[in-house]
Amino acid sequence: MRTAYSVETVRAAERELMARLAEGALMQRAAAGLAAACADLLGRVYGSRVVLLVGSGDNGGDALYAGARLARRGAGVTAVLLAPERTHGAGLAALRGAGGTVAGSGAAEELILRADLVVDGIVGIGGKGGLRPEAVPLAGYAADSRAAVVAVDLPSGIEADTGEVLGTAVRADLTVTFGTHKPGLLIDPGREYAGSVRLVDIGLELPEEAELEALQHADVAVRLPVPGAESDKYRRGVVGIAAGSARYPGAAVLAVSGALRGGAGAVRYVGPAADAVISRFPETLVSDQGPARAGRVQAWVVGPGVGDDASAVAQVLEADVSVLVDADGLRLADRSAVRARTAPTLMTPHAGEAAALLGVSRESVEAARLASARELALRYGATVLLKGSTTLVADPQGGAVRVNPTGTAWLATAGSGDVLSGLAGSLLAAGLSALDAGSVGAYLHGLAGRLAADGAPLGAHDVAAAIPEAWRDIRDALR
Numbered sequence: 001m002r003t004a005y006s007v008e009t010v011r012a013a014e015r016e017l018m019a020r021l022a023e024g025a026l027m028q029r030a031a032a033g034l035a036a037a038c039a040d041l042l043g044r045v046y047g048s049r050v051v052l053l054v055g056s057g058d059n060g061g062d063a064l065y066a067g068a069r070l071a072r073r074g075a076g077v078t079a080v081l082l083a084p085e086r087t088h089g090a091g092l093a094a095l096r097g098a099g100g101t102v103a104g105s106g107a108a109e110e111l112i113l114r115a116d117l118v119v120d121g122i123v124g125i126g127g128k129g130g131l132r133p134e135a136v137p138l139a140g141y142a143a144d145s146r147a148a149v150v151a152v153d154l155p156s157g158i159e160a161d162t163g164e165v166l167g168t169a170v171r172a173d174l175t176v177t178f179g180t181h182k183p184g185l186l187i188d189p190g191r192e193y194a195g196s197v198r199l200v201d202i203g204l205e206l207p208e209e210a211e212l213e214a215l216q217h218a219d220v221a222v223r224l225p226v227p228g229a230e231s232d233k234y235r236r237g238v239v240g241i242a243a244g245s246a247r248y249p250g251a252a253v254l255a256v257s258g259a260l261r262g263g264a265g266a267v268r269y270v271g272p273a274a275d276a277v278i279s280r281f282p283e284t285l286v287s288d289q290g291p292a293r294a295g296r297v298q299a300w301v302v303g304p305g306v307g308d309d310a311s312a313v314a315q316v317l318e319a320d321v322s323v324l325v326d327a328d329g330l331r332l333a334d335r336s337a338v339r340a341r342t343a344p345t346l347m348t349p350h351a352g353e354a355a356a357l358l359g360v361s362r363e364s365v366e367a368a369r370l371a372s373a374r375e376l377a378l379r380y381g382a383t384v385l386l387k388g389s390t391t392l393v394a395d396p397q398g399g400a401v402r403v404n405p406t407g408t409a410w411l412a413t414a415g416s417g418d419v420l421s422g423l424a425g426s427l428l429a430a431g432l433s434a435l436d437a438g439s440v441g442a443y444l445h446g447l448a449g450r451l452a453a454d455g456a457p458l459g460a461h462d463v464a465a466a467i468p469e470a471w472r473d474i475r476d477a478l479r
């Protein structure tokens with residue numbers, strides 16, 4: 001499991017550790033890791049041109065000490081100081097002692113454009129409210145330069161706790177982060193600015209419960225439902241799909257296609273698209289009765305393409321089994337009916353649907369994904385899977401939010417959300433908790449999307465077809 005902790009938690013762990021270590025030891029650990037990562041990226045350190053962007057805090061101190069290490073290995077290192085009178089003194093002395101130089105901000109543009117490597121030490125976890133005006137041009141020069149850009153701890157200008165980007169931020173090829181990932185490195189839009197992320201262990205002792213968790217292959221593998229010798233189709237779980245309409249029969253077909261590959265023993269379809277479903281997937285059990293009379297299931301999926309069938313949504317919400325609500329179902333679901341449920345509920349909005357439920361703009365959900373997912377979970381008393389470039393899954397009772405690391409923008413294609421709803425619903429029917437079904441479903445779906453796309457456009461049905469390959473890839477992690 002990859003985890004991320006809030007700034008407050010990092011600060012507390014840092015204080016606790018610093019009390020036991022010699023002064024400056026922690027910064028030396030950070031700087032050593034940073035310098036090693038820069039050297040790896042440069043390939044050849046000797047003779048390379050390195051520019052340090054140095055702010056007024058310890059983030060700038062890290063950059064200066066790392067710069068000193070690179071200068072001792074023969075790099076030409078120049079520091080651009082944003083606040084010369086408040087620069088980390090010992091760090092600056094170390095750089096100068098190693099042969100590094102300091103340039104005024106007037107020389108910054110030319111230096112950065114000619115550099116091989118730019119080290120962004122403008123601001124780290126002490127930053128708030130986006131880049132200050134004096135730092136904005138430097139981010140622009142770094143973006144225009146052919147130099148590799150390495151961010152110290154996090155790209156300056158992204159909010160460490162949320163991934164929000166207020167105005168301009170530095171775009172990094174690599175972020176070298178200390179002690180733990182910060183939430184903003186895993187959640188868009190911040191994640192996009194971070195490039196690849198390298199974690200340097202500086203010995204922080206962190207609490208059990210993280211702010212954010214990203215499942216990895218091994219974590220998913222142990223959660224995948226696998227039939228045993230005693231299994232039969234009913235014991236594996238039956239998932240009911242209430243989806244589709246005369247206008248949108250395809251949504252039903254796609255949700256069923258995901259459900260058939262999600263580990264349930266049987267898929268029961270209820271709705272007006274039974275002919276389309278059966279002709280594509282003859283193994284589906286179909287019913288033309290409403291969900292309340294369709295026969296037993298262990299979990300329901302309701303919503304994809306149902307149009308205005310509020311009755312199907314209301315019937316499903318009354319069922320005493322796990323329920324996944326998606327798409328039209330989100331619009332039609334009565335909030336008090338969702339809140340009154342005692343069995344688990346998983347809601348799967350994209351940013352636009354989440355915005356409508358919260359009564360805010362889509363842009364504000366996209367800018368503050370973590371807060372939006374948490375707020376929705378609280379309001380509805382349901383687990384919320386917020387879809388998009390970094391899919392998040394939040395439980396209503398709090399705890400670590402799961403962030404999905406496997407997505408690909410190729411998944412932004414009509415109907416791929418329907419496949420996800422069937423898939424995650426199937427995992428619910430197989431017995432996973434709402435948090436696990438959502439996060440394991442998103443992980444499989446993202447990986448299937450990557451495998452199916454392989455760098456080229458795909459259709460939603462391709463994602464469903466690639467789920468078994470994704471599943472096998474994950475299972476192999478246990479071998």
Ligand SMILES: NC(=O)C1=CN([C@@H]2O[C@H](COP(=O)(O)OP(=O)(O)OC[C@H]3O[C@@H](n4cnc5c(N)ncnc54)[C@H](OP(=O)(O)O)[C@@H]3O)[C@@H](O)[C@H]2O)[C@@H](O)CC1
Nearest residue numbers: 014027056057058059123124125126127128130131132153
């Ligand atoms: N925690 C750890 O375990 C370890 C932490 N370490 C390192 O320390 C870093 C944290 O250092 P930090 O606390 O000194 O804060 P930092 O990020 O340098 O920024 C504060 C300074 O920036 C300024 N400033 C603020 N906002 C700004 C903005 N928007 N745009 C521009 N400037 C802005 C602000 O100015 P002021 O408000 O005072 O005018 C203040 O002077 C951390 O990220 C990591 O790199 C490692 O060395 C070892 C282990």
Ligand SMILES: Nc1ncnc2c1ncn2[C@@H]1O[C@H](COP(=O)(O)OP(=O)(O)O)[C@@H](O)[C@H]1O
Nearest residue numbers: 387388389407408409411412414415416417418
């Ligand atoms: N930029 C993106 N990067 C990664 N995944 C994305 C991106 N955009 C959308 N997705 C994923 O694609 C799927 C789209 O679902 P949804 O918006 O419900 O579309 P539809 O209603 O057409 O099925 C979701 O799983 C979502 O997380």
Ligand SMILES: [K+]
Nearest residue numbers: 123152154156
């Ligand atoms: K930084």
